[in-house]
Amino acid sequence: MSFTRTLRAVGGAVVAGALLFGTAPTASADEIRDAQWPLKAFDAEKVWKQSTGKGVTVAVVDDPVYGSHPDLKGNVLSGKNFTDGGTADHGNAGDHGTAMASLIAGHGHGAGESEGVMGLAPDAKILPIGIPALGDEVGDSTIGDWIRYAVDHDASVINMSIEGRFLSDSDRQAIAYASQKDVLIVASSGNSAKTELGDLASAPGVVAVGAVDKTGKIWAKSDSGKQMMLSAPGVQITSASAARSDYPYRRADGTSDSTAYVSAAAALLRSKFPNLTAGQVVNRLVKTAGLPPAENGLELPDPRYGYGFIRPLRALTQDIPTGTKNGPLKSPKVDPSAGTGGAPAGNGDQQASGQEEDGLDAGVLVGIAVAVLVVVAIIVIVVVRQKKNDRNGPPPGGFSGPGGPGFAPQQAGTYQQPGPYQQQPGGPGAYPPAPPTQPPGR
Incomplete structure (x- = not known):
């Protein structure tokens, strides 16, 4: 079994789309929009007054995306399909990539865009990166290839709604390359109720995401681990579909969907605060995250929730100290002999933008x-x-x-990595964030 097939087989529960709720009859457009409960929980109308993700490109590493879907048309770039070398914007077989793209940058359709699926960052652009499907022997590309392509084609956020259990040294170097270029990688924790995260989700520099339900409680099948960073809606999520022309929508559970929502929230922040680094964007998400009332008092980060579920409106509007360049993210180590495929982008308080140095x-x-x-x-x-x-x-x-x-x-001398935030819990901009006082998403 090739590395790609092994990766996809291990991550199949995520990539295959979790639990589809059967074949639904044709529903009215209003029913589709009404079914998007996360938008209500996030108070999306107020969110969009702050930011819509305009000017930000989010790479979706997944099945090729059906760019002609009425809820996505115009927001999907050509990208690359690593199975055949062509573009990745004409996917019409696998649902998963199209679904993730729609949760991030769907813009709806119809009068006033009131019909169909709306993404959390409806003005962001999607860079589709098509990768082999489960069991597909075509192609020999790796996670590292997909990440490098995204970075080199101007993505500032990379959505990886896949579960990578095994990473090569080259893959890890690609993650470090993304960090050097100030590109944020967001990855699924997994859908198997495991208590240890895979290599991708636990890699330094990657934001690992778990799934919560409408009440903000962690989904029973969401994987957990000490590297968990954030959580987001991932239960009964309505999204766009490429597989059926008569009913181009689907409903699913999974950390894939929650990952897409975190990527979308990151796009909103990168649009409104273009001078923030990837780590500082995560810093805003972490410091404004919430927990369900029953979980108040948890020691954070919690292996299930991370620092809590995202609250995009607060992240966009609260007065949050900028913080250090890496924020809560750990800096990936770079092997100088391996090369990174590009010159490091210098920035402020780090040598070689993320490299840890033991001396000259x-x-x-x-x-x-x-x-x-x-x-x-x-x-x-x-x-x-x-x-x-x-x-x-x-x-x-x-x-x-x-x-x-x-x-x-x-x-x-020895380079000293900036330490964790120094604010006291409960104070202005405290880290970890103070317990929530309102319902999830508010």
Whole structure:
């Protein structure tokens, strides 16, 4: 079995779409929209006054997306289908990719876009990345290939509603590459009620997502683990379908759907706050997350809820301290010998944008040593000339210390990763967030 098939087989419960509720009769458009309970819970109309995700591209790593669906038309880019090398915007067999795309960037249709499925970030663009279906032997691409493609094609959020149990070193380097390029990866925890997350969801730099129901309570089949970051609606979720022309909608349970909602919330924030890093976007989601009343007092992050379920309106409107570049995300380690396929994007308080450094490399040390020797030689020559000419004091222009003006060799040292937030719980911008005082999504 190839790596791709193994990945998909392990993640099949997520990728295959969880629990479809049979074959429904044709429903009115109003019934479809009314069935989208997360929009009501999020108070989406108020959310969209703050942000609609405009200007943000979200990569959907999944089945190819049916870009001609009336609720998605115009919001789906061409992308790439890794099974045949073509585009990924003409999917009409698998439901899953189209469903995830619609939860993120569906815009509805009809008069006033009042019909069909509306995504949480309806003005975002979808970059579809088609990957082999469960049991499909076509293609030999990997998670690393899919992530790199998304990063290199201007996605700022990558939705991975798949369960990756096994990652190669190359896959991990691709995650680090995304982190260096300030691209946020959001991944499903899984639908098997396991108590340990797979490699993808638990990888440093990745946001692991669990599923909750209408009351905000964790879904019984949602996987859990110490790396869980956030949770979101994932029970009885209505979304678009590509598989049936007579009824182009579906209803499902799963952490795939909750992952799409977190990706959409991230798109809203990246649109409204374009100067925030990926980690700072997660910081806003984490600090405004909520818990059901019965779970107040949990030590956070909780292995089931993470820091709680997302509340996009609060994340968009509350006064939240910016925080450090990585926010609550751990920084992936980069193997310099492996290469990352692109130059690191420098930013502020980290060396090499996410690399952890144990000191200066040999080339830098040699360069410093040579420079110091040259400076010492110059000093010796100056001193000799001073004595010869019976002069005292520094040469013209002066030396302000070893190496002369403007030259200060760096000292080798260990890079210190920024620590967790320093605010006290319960204070302004506290981390972890204070217990919720309103119902889920409000």
